[in-house]
Amino acid sequence: MERITTIVNMASTLADLLADPALQLSCATGHSLLHRAVTHVHVAEVNDPTPWLTKGVLLLTTGLVERSPEQLDALFAGLAAREVAAVGFGVGLILNAIPEAWLRAGDAHGIPVLSVPLDTPYIAISEFVSRRIADRQLDQVRRMLDVQQRLAYSDATPSQQIEGLEQLAQELEAAVYWIAPDGIRRTVAGPSDVTEREARGITDELSRHLAAGRSSGSTAVGTLFLHLASTAGSPLAVARRRRYAPLEQGLIGSIATFIDLSRDTSALAGLAASLREQLITEALTGRMASDARLFETLFPGTPVCTVVAFGPGPAAAPARMREPAAGLLLKSAIAVSLATLDTPATPLLSTVDDGFMLVIPGITDASVVAAVEQFLRRETGNLASWRAGVSSPGAPGTLRALGEEARRAYRATAARPEVRVLRASELERTDLLDEWLRGSGDAPVFGTWRKRLAELDHASAERLVAAVAAFLAENGALEHAATRLGVHRQTLNTRLRDAERELGVSLSSPGDRALLWLALETGALPVPEGGGPG
Numbered sequence: 001m002e003r004i005t006t007i008v009n010m011a012s013t014l015a016d017l018l019a020d021p022a023l024q025l026s027c028a029t030g031h032s033l034l035h036r037a038v039t040h041v042h043v044a045e046v047n048d049p050t051p052w053l054t055k056g057v058l059l060l061t062t063g064l065v066e067r068s069p070e071q072l073d074a075l076f077a078g079l080a081a082r083e084v085a086a087v088g089f090g091v092g093l094i095l096n097a098i099p100e101a102w103l104r105a106g107d108a109h110g111i112p113v114l115s116v117p118l119d120t121p122y123i124a125i126s127e128f129v130s131r132r133i134a135d136r137q138l139d140q141v142r143r144m145l146d147v148q149q150r151l152a153y154s155d156a157t158p159s160q161q162i163e164g165l166e167q168l169a170q171e172l173e174a175a176v177y178w179i180a181p182d183g184i185r186r187t188v189a190g191p192s193d194v195t196e197r198e199a200r201g202i203t204d205e206l207s208r209h210l211a212a213g214r215s216s217g218s219t220a221v222g223t224l225f226l227h228l229a230s231t232a233g234s235p236l237a238v239a240r241r242r243r244y245a246p247l248e249q250g251l252i253g254s255i256a257t258f259i260d261l262s263r264d265t266s267a268l269a270g271l272a273a274s275l276r277e278q279l280i281t282e283a284l285t286g287r288m289a290s291d292a293r294l295f296e297t298l299f300p301g302t303p304v305c306t307v308v309a310f311g312p313g314p315a316a317a318p319a320r321m322r323e324p325a326a327g328l329l330l331k332s333a334i335a336v337s338l339a340t341l342d343t344p345a346t347p348l349l350s351t352v353d354d355g356f357m358l359v360i361p362g363i364t365d366a367s368v369v370a371a372v373e374q375f376l377r378r379e380t381g382n383l384a385s386w387r388a389g390v391s392s393p394g395a396p397g398t399l400r401a402l403g404e405e406a407r408r409a410y411r412a413t414a415a416r417p418e419v420r421v422l423r424a425s426e427l428e429r430t431d432l433l434d435e436w437l438r439g440s441g442d443a444p445v446f447g448t449w450r451k452r453l454a455e456l457d458h459a460s461a462e463r464l465v466a467a468v469a470a471f472l473a474e475n476g477a478l479e480h481a482a483t484r485l486g487v488h489r490q491t492l493n494t495r496l497r498d499a500e501r502e503l504g505v506s507l508s509s510p511g512d513r514a515l516l517w518l519a520l521e522t523g524a525l526p527v528p529e530g531g532g533p534g
Contacts, residue, residue: 004030012038012132014086014112017058020128022122025088029103030112036085039133041126048079049070055242056080058114058129060122062090069101076105087111088125092118128457141251161259162187165236168255172248174240177202179210183335191224191240198222202237207332209235216253218244229256249424281350284357284403292397299396302361306368307391307399307407308334311355313413330375331358337371355386355410357403369421376420387413388421445515446524449503453525456502464502465525467495471507472517 015034016268018025027034039056042049046066053059054465059079067075079087087106089098097113106113116125119400149364165176175190184203193204193243201221209217209228216229224239229252236256238244244252279298299305310330331349360368372388379386389409391402405424413422453461466485470492484490505512 011177012129018221024117026115028098028113028115029106033112038085038129042127043122050082053082053084055083057084058086059084060088062094063095072101072105076111078108079111080109088114088116090116172239177237178204180232198224203332206237227252229253230258231256277348284350295396299361302396305396306360306363306365307402307406308358309389309410313385313387314514333375334371362392365423372421390422390423446519452502464499468499469520
């Protein structure tokens, strides 16, 4: 593949306008700034036209609005702030020459002032700029088609593909980002003022785009405009501080079609990670036998692994929407956080149930907990309510058991709303008991009780369950249970007798009391507010 040539900016300049004899323009001041590009032409005869102006605009006026020297200074200060290319002053209609005050204001604020004769229509200047822009776009398309053909009809190496992305970045005056095995990379060309927060936002958008499987899309991160396009490998994100024309979006998509940086030998680790993720998912979900030897083979030379179970808060409502990019975002965040350690790790992601599992080889749970907590603290959207459980470090051969540990810790966060991340080593006896109760299944008698309660009106059913719950919470002490509910002792006694009749139980039977306690603890019978076995 031939080396890609340097880009020549074909946009109109002030010098181009002055060089065209048909326009008959002359420069009254600002001769050293005639290299400025002109992107648009705008005509205005108002006190303050700056709200309608952008970088590169040639502002045309006849001086119809009278201004004092102070007002002129304020006008040119605003034009400089907007990075206006120049001011074209029409002479021969209102005034026969450009006033000295205009020239002084132009010099003071670095704004060239051009003289436009009466015989030159403003539309002619606008058409000149438009033709040059159209010519530039045509040349741009031809150059990018040349790059596209070079990539398509040769076995382009990764360095040649990146060179093509550099040319795309120069053409669009933007930065191109992509996901590499060693993290997010970008072209040399493009804005140099991208903040750390904006770079993190670009990473997030790349992950979302990859997870969603879209072919293209546009969004914004701060004041950066992003256009994303899928490639044969990871997607591209093109970033700059102005919007993209449809033609520019098309150029991005056409080049992206022929980019596949997975051919790079340095990407083999990333490809291997992807294969391992698929195998781990199959094993953790039970679709494939989880032989310990399989996990040892997937992590050769790795003494320990730590597993993270990550998903919506367990206490959330049952109907929850999947966040397809959530796992990728967490994986990326952990990878960045762990990159500073002496032993960098590549997290492996598996989609399990309505959440995700991350396997992190060679790293202790303390480092993992810190990375996950940092990620969740930064989140302000839907993921802010997500929670994570972290297993103890263990040998790769015990990965299935480590996954179960992480799940138990994740589920235990339901009882601890203030905890974002919980280690398996921090589980207490009550957490383990709750886990055992959840895993014990729903006894048939529980279903019978729910059915009988459903035949009652809602208020009556709720009163009976609350009475039983309070009775069990106070270990059968009627006075204390009545106080707990705020009712008379006799009222509680009547409700308990009704509950025994409706449910077919005896509260004097240790076995029935134990079953009722289990039903309330596991949620098989919902506990009304104010009751509960405690």
